[in-house]
Amino acid sequence: MNIHEYQAKQLLKQYGVAVPPGESCQTITEAKAIAEKLFAAGQTLLVVKSQIHAGGRGKGTFTHGFQGGVKLVKSVEEAVHVAGNMLSKTLVTKQTGPEGRVVGTLLIAGAEKIKREFYLAVLLDRANSRPLVMASTEGGMDIEEVAAKTPEKIFKEHIDPAVGLMPYQARKIAAALGLKGDVFNQACKLIAGVYKTWWECDASMVEINPLAIVETADGKEAIMCVDAKIGLDDNALYRHPNIVAMRDLAEESPLEVEASKFSLNYIKLDGNIACLVNGAGLAMSTMDIIQHFGGSPANFLDVGGGASKDQVAAAFRIILSDPSVKGILVNIFGGIMDCNVIATGIVEAVKETGLSIPLVVRLEGNNVAAGRNTLAESGLKLTSGDSMADAARKVVAAVNG
Numbered sequence: 001m002n003i004h005e006y007q008a009k010q011l012l013k014q015y016g017v018a019v020p021p022g023e024s025c026q027t028i029t030e031a032k033a034i035a036e037k038l039f040a041a042g043q044t045l046l047v048v049k050s051q052i053h054a055g056g057r058g059k060g061t062f063t064h065g066f067q068g069g070v071k072l073v074k075s076v077e078e079a080v081h082v083a084g085n086m087l088s089k090t091l092v093t094k095q096t097g098p099e100g101r102v103v104g105t106l107l108i109a110g111a112e113k114i115k116r117e118f119y120l121a122v123l124l125d126r127a128n129s130r131p132l133v134m135a136s137t138e139g140g141m142d143i144e145e146v147a148a149k150t151p152e153k154i155f156k157e158h159i160d161p162a163v164g165l166m167p168y169q170a171r172k173i174a175a176a177l178g179l180k181g182d183v184f185n186q187a188c189k190l191i192a193g194v195y196k197t198w199w200e201c202d203a204s205m206v207e208i209n210p211l212a213i214v215e216t217a218d219g220k221e222a223i224m225c226v227d228a229k230i231g232l233d234d235n236a237l238y239r240h241p242n243i244v245a246m247r248d249l250a251e252e253s254p255l256e257v258e259a260s261k262f263s264l265n266y267i268k269l270d271g272n273i274a275c276l277v278n279g280a281g282l283a284m285s286t287m288d289i290i291q292h293f294g295g296s297p298a299n300f301l302d303v304g305g306g307a308s309k310d311q312v313a314a315a316f317r318i319i320l321s322d323p324s325v326k327g328i329l330v331n332i333f334g335g336i337m338d339c340n341v342i343a344t345g346i347v348e349a350v351k352e353t354g355l356s357i358p359l360v361v362r363l364e365g366n367n368v369a370a371g372r373n374t375l376a377e378s379g380l381k382l383t384s385g386d387s388m389a390d391a392a393r394k395v396v397a398a399v400n401g
């Protein structure tokens with residue numbers, strides 16, 4: 001699960017990480033009140049930031065022509081004008097795709113005098129089975145590009161998960177960024193806080209880009225997170241009700257949201273052949289074999305080993321409500337799964353919604369005879385596949401005409 005920048009900053013703040021002062025809002029009236037409050041508190045410049053689960057907002061464009069999803073404002077009037085041009089409007093960035101995202105929330109924060117920008121992230125290094133802190137002097141840039149062109153500019157420090165980030169490691173990272181004096185000490189505290197956020201929230205990634213040295217009102221330097229992104233491990237969400245409450249369903253694919261209600265592992269893809277499979281391994285090989293015969297999968301869908309009739313029906317309804325689907329391949333190997341449960345679920349879903357596209361079914365294993373019988377008796381127009389290859393070939397032929 002991903003959360004918005006303002007929510008990521010709330011979590012970081014709880015772990016003592018410095019972020020610019022600011023508040024989130026969903027209406028122009030609230031935006032006005034926050035701007036008034038921040039100016040009254042002595043801020044001379046504010047930044048209004050569109051909250052969407054995608055980066056590149058600063059250089060993004062709204063579909064009604066307004067430029068920039070991150071804007072600096074000098075007055076309450078200007079803040080209101082900018083908020084009006086962002087809220088409920090669609091922002092397109094290089095990460096959103098051409099359809100863009102509707103902005104439902106804004107973060108209004110004090111604009112900092114940024115002197116230098118850095119990159120800082122904590123993630124899990126699967127190759128080493130350890131947490132990894134990455135830092136770079138190339139802040140505010142696309143880190144993938146830095147990794148490709150100048151990998152020597154990314155400093156990496158692996159952490160022993162049993163002991164956590166040690167103070168000497170925070171100092172090593174701060175030194176690698178070339179920090180000195182008071183900012184060095186602030187950075188050590190900040191790095192420790194960012195790591196603690198990652199660890200205690202069960203995050204899959206915490207990314208601060210840019211981490212910035214800013215000039216404070218009294219002319220001194222401070223280091224803080226100007227942007228923050230947090231991704232969370234879905235498997236650990238059950239122990240973080242406060243984070244689950246941050247979920248923004250508007251940012252997720254509606255079909256994936258529907259699938260998650262039925263505990264289905266569903267991911268929408270770009271192709272036009274839907275697949276309904278039990279088991280992640282079989283689901284992946286089914287997608288491979290569709291590609292092998294010249295087709296393109298419309299989704300990954302694993303109904304699991306012990307799916308109920310209702311789950312199968314829900315899965316089939318989700319597939320049928322995707323307008324890009326032009327054919328369906330059901331590929332079931334019933335080890336624990338009862339083939340008749342699959343067949344009954346399919347028949348039930350088709351009764352509700354009808355079926356106007358080719359359906360190819362390959363059923364094998366536990367209670368297969370009853371499953372085939374249920375499908376045959378339903379009068380459903382379908383093609384049987386004798387093997388996985390045969391079924392894949394048939395569905396690709398049916399869809400490609």
Ligand code: ADP
Pocket residue numbers: 020047054055056057058059070109110111112113114140209210226227228
């Ligand atoms: P994105 O990466 O989605 O474009 P950022 O949060 O990085 O969004 O904002 C874009 C740019 O806007 C930053 O690189 C920075 O220059 C400026 N900016 C953002 N927040 C602030 C802030 N609080 N103070 C000053 N400048 C900011």
